[in-house]
Amino acid sequence: MRHFSPDNPKRLARCLPLLSVLLLAALLRFHGLAQDKRFHGDEAYFAAFARSAALNGAWMLPGALDKTPLTLYAMAFSMHFAARGSSDTLLDFDARQGEFAARVPNTFASLLLVAVIYALTQRLYRDRRAALLAALLAALSPALLAFSATAFTDMGMLLCMTLALYLAAARRPLAAGLWLGLAFASKQQALFYLPLIALWLYPSGWRALLRFAQPLALVWALLLLWDAARGETTGIFALAAEHNSPAGLMPLTEIGARLALWLHYAAALLGPPALTLAFTLWVFWSWRKRFSRTTVLFGLFIMAYSALHILFGFNLYDRYLLVIAPLCIVLTAHALAPTARGMSGRSRLSLSGVWRRFTIGGRILLLVLLVLAGTALLAEAWTASAGLIEFGGARTDSGILALADFLNAQTLGAIVYDRWLGWELNYYLGQWTDKRKVYYPTPALLLEGALAQPEPAPRYFVAPLNYPYQTYLDVLAQAGFAITLVYAAAPFRVYRLIPPWANSGV
Structure with a gap:
């Protein structure tokens, strides 16, 4: 039988590194879910709509809503299962139960995102070590952890749009369009991935682009019908434009401060600020010899997206950087992969060759630096999962x-x-x-x-x-x-x- 094939232990051994990374990711995310922390004001805004649906049957989400509903419905279903009542009492739960239930969908979306980033990197580079590094960076990313166990709408969007990018790389334009549509139904910001995926599919011809556009158009039409059926004076798209619609270029006197704030937020994407800077410099250094279509598209998208938010009058929230987090992680993992192969002895830069170049003092220093970097990365990830870093806003018991x-x-x-x-x-x-x-x-x-x-x-x-x-x-x-x-x-x-x-x- 296949289950007793001698190949199975080898397959299991090959899966162990990824399973270990996913277990680490789960530990950190469930640690975040277990924290007793109050809602950020925006979390409370989304959770209030979801609670009204779960407890009061208000599934059309009446009120001044400026977000597409898919993530809110996921929260509402989770809250519905947390509710208690009897035939003669109203369904209800206390505030803490509601907080927990509202955060469950994003927690699992964040965990699934780690696996999707692994698959995306493997698909793009056919490099298992790069894919494992990408999964590890995603598992430990302070930015992703800070928004995993939350009631914001970003994590569901991020999972769907990253999956859409993976499907585009796998040359499945219809499925890519469907998942990008679902990302847009989770949060309108997913629209930023439209040109990236369209450019990726462009070499496949116009037929692929049309197949990609069909489910997108269907989701858009369904959202318009849903919004019209709500009967609100101002629809979600008009209200979203009212809340975050840049009038034009920012004055030159403000661009420097906006750039500094953007870079401050970006420092949490890959680890502690010092490690994020080191990883970024390594990526730029690696581009001297390793340039590909993926590198060009991802790099240009990151720069264009950042410039758009810095130069124009968009609100600058830390969660807006989550859109570029998967791309930054993939590029960083690809840049680090040759070094990982060298350290494992499977490259011309083998561990023994590199090791012999150092004196005893240099070897000790290298080991100390590696231990310190790993410790700092884990410590920052643990702190982020508890909601205690500035990124995402520290949410403790405010009274x-x-x-x-x-x-x-x-x-x-x-x-x-x-x-x-x-x-x-x-x-x-x-x-x-x-x-x-x-x-x-x-x-x-x-x-x-x-x-x-x-x-x-x-x-x-x-x-x-x-x-x-x-x-x-x-x-x-x-x-x-x-x-x-x-x-x-x-x-x-x-x-x-x-x-x-x-x-x-x-």
């Missing part, structure tokens, strides 16, 4: 759970004036909160709305300590509102507001 518990404990129908916390507070108050949260962007509008509110329900003003809330309180006090501090736990304060007509006994 918002206690704040939400306090507000939910107040009188039925209490009015909560929230200027700054927005979707974050929406999520932590819960799907079935009986509090009325009101937003006023300026002190004048808050005063006007508060005076026009005739109901006797208690009113509370939420004041994060790192925002200029005192101006709002001063305006209310001058109008005769009685203001009492009723909650103070860093970094939040809550003030109870009593309108002047209630103060005067009218």
